Amino acid sequence: AILKMLVQLLLLGVASAKVYLYGPADLKQRIEDEYRTDEIPSSLANFGNPPYNKVILGRVFVPDLDEHKQACNNLNPINFNFDPDGINTPILLVQRGGCSFVVKVRNAQNIGASAVVIYDDRQENVENVVMIDDGTAGNIFIPSFLIPKKAGELIHEELTSTREPHYVAMTLTFEMNRPDNRVEYELWLSSDHQLARQFLQEFAPMARLFDDESAKMTPNYVLWYCGTCSPEYTTDHPDCVSGGRYCAPDPDYWGPRTGREIVMEDLRQLCIYKQTRDEEDENIWWDYVEVFSKSCVDRDFNKECSEKAMKKVDIDPNQIDKCVRDSFDGPDEKLDDNWLLRAQRDKLLSSGVIFYPSIIINNQTFRGDLEAPEVMEAICAGFREKPEACFSHEEEDLRPRSGIGAGTLLLIIFFSMVLLAAILYFYRYWVRKEMNQEMRSQVNSAVSQYIALTEQSRD
Structure with missing residues (x-):
């Protein structure tokens, strides 16, 4: 039900x-x-x-x-x-x-x-x-x-x-709903989801085209319950925090990583977003997730790598660490409840999101491949009048992609032909040399046999 x-x-x-x-x-x-x-x-x-x-x-x-x-x-x-x-x-x-x-x-x-x-x-x-x-x-x-x-x-x-x-x-x-000239969109993801990480890297430059007046983005994180933990939330499970209230799947099964690392990274990203909201600059969050998604993968997915990514984009790790600690109801992250994660869980249940990563634009669930150009097109469809960011994106799409120009291609073909001619020349030289050596060998062998026969006839 x-x-x-x-x-x-x-x-x-x-x-x-x-x-x-x-x-x-x-x-x-x-x-x-x-x-x-x-x-x-x-x-x-x-x-x-x-x-x-x-x-x-x-x-x-x-x-x-x-x-x-x-x-x-x-x-x-x-x-x-x-x-x-x-x-x-x-x-x-x-x-x-x-x-x-x-x-x-x-x-x-x-x-x-x-x-x-x-x-x-x-x-x-x-x-x-x-x-x-x-x-x-x-x-x-x-x-x-x-x-x-x-x-x-x-x-x-x-x-x-x-x-x-x-x-x-x-x-x-x-x-697409177009109530006004402001689009509000929500991301539902997990910080360790491969598709979400790839999307964040590709979409970050597009997201930064919007100013805070034209588009408002809110990240949300999908959290799991612990099916084997105590209903009183007193279990210290390696894939969970808060006694099993908020969990993530074990990313490498028998490996050294745990789901708890993922939940804690989700929490750090929530704190970074909270800071961007206070400073009214969403680009801070986009800057961080772009760097983190590129740099902190597999065994580097940890707090140390996260703090390095923060420093690269001028975020104070101490402030984020304080936000994380203050979000728990007590000193023990393994067992104490967390109000930021609790709010995420409540929002997940009320929104009805049943698959992730997903995007909700103007209260409508985006349907289609989670690819940056398609999401950008859907967001731009949510404006009554498209802002400059949408036209900049379209111009970027129409701009010739970086690649091999005609002149460069001709040069490559020319030098390839020169290289091929050189290879053929040296190959023919080598074949001729081998043939000459073979012929000399055969001639010498024939002469030796002739001399041997001549000497036998004299005997």
Whole structure:
């Protein structure tokens, strides 16, 4: 019951992505009769890159073979054409089941689909289903939805019927709340999560483009309960603090590291953020996590490395250490409760976050790959009027990437040819020398044999 409540809380804040049937008119009427609205209930996947504040209007296709309707294997190419708005954005309709959501979407993407709509294989409220990345969706860049079984079957029947024309179009919208010209976004992470650390490194330069008036960021940390600790919180567990109230998974199992180190780093980062809030400069927090994420990994993930990172960005480690100590209700971090971590736990339960790392933008859960450019685009979609930071980011994206220019490439080709010619010259010289030596050896051998025969004939 608690998990169901958390899922519902999470889904209430999901970015407002919607699915509409554009045509034909008779099918659209059947959908409206079924759902009492022109919107088809749906759930947006938590992978791929939804184009926030944009619309995809595309023709719907199905795999050419019935055995491929679940899109669990490589699909045959499809002739995607005749889009209703003139922009070729084909939408592939496939059935749920047989493999993960990620596999289906990847196979559709590989044949050129711009979006994927998966229809359920069971009767349920799809709005309560979270299409989560199975860990292999890093190369997927198109959005995907789950829609009800009934709606999918109606559309599939229309597309595969014997009558003409077999033409169905959908509208997919990806809206982001835009209450004003200020965006508030929250990060939910763990300081040791590899994906979160990579994201923080890549996003930090973009986050610093915003001033405090245009964007407000709040970091939050996901904490675990100790399942084997005393319910009175009197257990000194190596992966926990406060008697087992706040824990993190053991990062290296039988190795020397512990979950307690992770919780304490989470706490240090909370204290650093508290200092940045007091000084009204979020860049201090971004400066620190960028340096820490690069430098303090594996066995260097400890307090000593953390303090070195603080000094690099002009943070006084003594102030942060005092904040950490003062946040405990008593002198013993292993058993005494901690008010900063307690506030994080309460916020986690009330927010309904059930996967991490994740981002909530203007009270809507970001759906898509946790990659810096995509998150930046979603944040910028949350402004009524984009600030200069968003345009600076777009200009940076359009700027030629650092790499090999045409002149440099020609020089590389020229010197490569010179080097190749030199290698060929010395190779031919070496071969000629070897051949000459071999010929001399054979001649000498022949002469020796001739002399030996001559001497024998004289005898």
